[in-house]
Amino acid sequence: MSIVPTDLATAISVEGVSKTFTSRRGEIEALRGVDLHVAPGELVCLVGPSGCGKSTLLRILAGLVAPTAGRVAFGGNGEGDPRRTMVFQDHGLFPWLSLVDNVAFGLEAGGVDKAERRRRAGHLLDQLGLAAFASRYPDELSGGMRQRAAIARALLTEPQVLLMDEPFSALDAQSKLVLQQELMRLWGERGQTVVYVTHDILEAVLLGDRVYVMTGRPGTIQQEVHVTLPRPRNVHDRDHPEVKAKAWSIWSAIEGQVRQNLHIPG
Ligand SMILES: Nc1ncnc2c1ncn2[C@@H]1O[C@H](COP(=O)(O)OP(=O)(O)OP(=O)(O)O)[C@@H](O)[C@H]1O
Numbered sequence: 001m002s003i004v005p006t007d008l009a010t011a012i013s014v015e016g017v018s019k020t021f022t023s024r025r026g027e028i029e030a031l032r033g034v035d036l037h038v039a040p041g042e043l044v045c046l047v048g049p050s051g052c053g054k055s056t057l058l059r060i061l062a063g064l065v066a067p068t069a070g071r072v073a074f075g076g077n078g079e080g081d082p083r084r085t086m087v088f089q090d091h092g093l094f095p096w097l098s099l100v101d102n103v104a105f106g107l108e109a110g111g112v113d114k115a116e117r118r119r120r121a122g123h124l125l126d127q128l129g130l131a132a133f134a135s136r137y138p139d140e141l142s143g144g145m146r147q148r149a150a151i152a153r154a155l156l157t158e159p160q161v162l163l164m165d166e167p168f169s170a171l172d173a174q175s176k177l178v179l180q181q182e183l184m185r186l187w188g189e190r191g192q193t194v195v196y197v198t199h200d201i202l203e204a205v206l207l208g209d210r211v212y213v214m215t216g217r218p219g220t221i222q223q224e225v226h227v228t229l230p231r232p233r234n235v236h237d238r239d240h241p242e243v244k245a246k247a248w249s250i251w252s253a254i255e256g257q258v259r260q261n262l263h264i265p266g
């Protein structure tokens, strides 16, 4: 069952996007001439060394930051303004709200009454295995539970475009495996357009239909990798020869810059 009607499907088109931040310490060129295209219902990953502009690009897609140059367009005619929701690395839950109210919060601006908001939030918490924790507060939960709740909150708004900035990077390896599996399941059910930023190259290849490999600075797209492994995929596909080969080839492309950032020559 698809929750997002197909007529709401959208595509993203980024053309020649550059971003220069001006701060007291001068100008920082974060992105230069970035071209990127995402088809409706596609899951595209962005990987690249720290500081190469991944979060900046995601914020531009979210409409939180304006590009200095270039164009971002949505939908077939380029004039769409799809509902976009961002999931941040640090979950961003409100400590003073229970889990169910945190998740329901996403609907507050939409004119849905409180009982209905809670009902829908409760349903999603149930789907994510959090029903028993609905009345708990974020600081009473594990990191994995908080991150699941953050994903539930994002999904509740039924975004047409889901923008995820390293949503699992703060988690332990085992929780991450489970949540990757859950994300693949939820995405398989909904077919939303997703742009997913991660440092984890294997994760990018495992989850993505395509992976854009970025290098900095300024941030540019260095290559685009297509992953043909059929869906549904699961975490065991980490060992699939295509996944391993593509992950190593991406690592070869960025290892030099990661070493440079760390001042460790190869
Ligand atoms: N609001 C801002 N003002 C000034 N500089 C900024 C701002 N936001 C980002 N930058 C700079 O832009 C560059 C890209 O930052 P960004 O956060 O997009 O990188 P990133 O690839 O997401 O890094 P990480 O992997 O560490 O999260 C960095 O040099 C950063 O310092």
Ligand SMILES: [Mg+2]
Residues within 6 Å of the ligand: 054, 055, 056
């Ligand atoms: Mg970032």
